[in-house]
Amino acid sequence: MLIFLIILIIAALYFFRLQDQPIDYRSVQTMPAPSSSSDSLEILRQRYVRGEIDEQEFKERKNVLEQR
Secondary structure (H helix, E strand, C coil): HEEEHHHHHHHHHHHHHHHCCCCCCCCCCCCCCCCHHHHHHHHHHHHHCCCCCCHHHHHHHHHHHHCC
């Protein structure tokens, strides 16, 4: 029982020590850049193949993406 209490105290001290350390935001990885139009076109193709959109809507949206 004493060993368990000692381990618990050591773990609590370690946890609180980690909480006191400042965060280095330069080392935090950033989110990827917003989707490019080629990624958007690929998503549009996948939706068409799955049957979520019909051919007419696919062509209209594809034209809009290609104009950008």
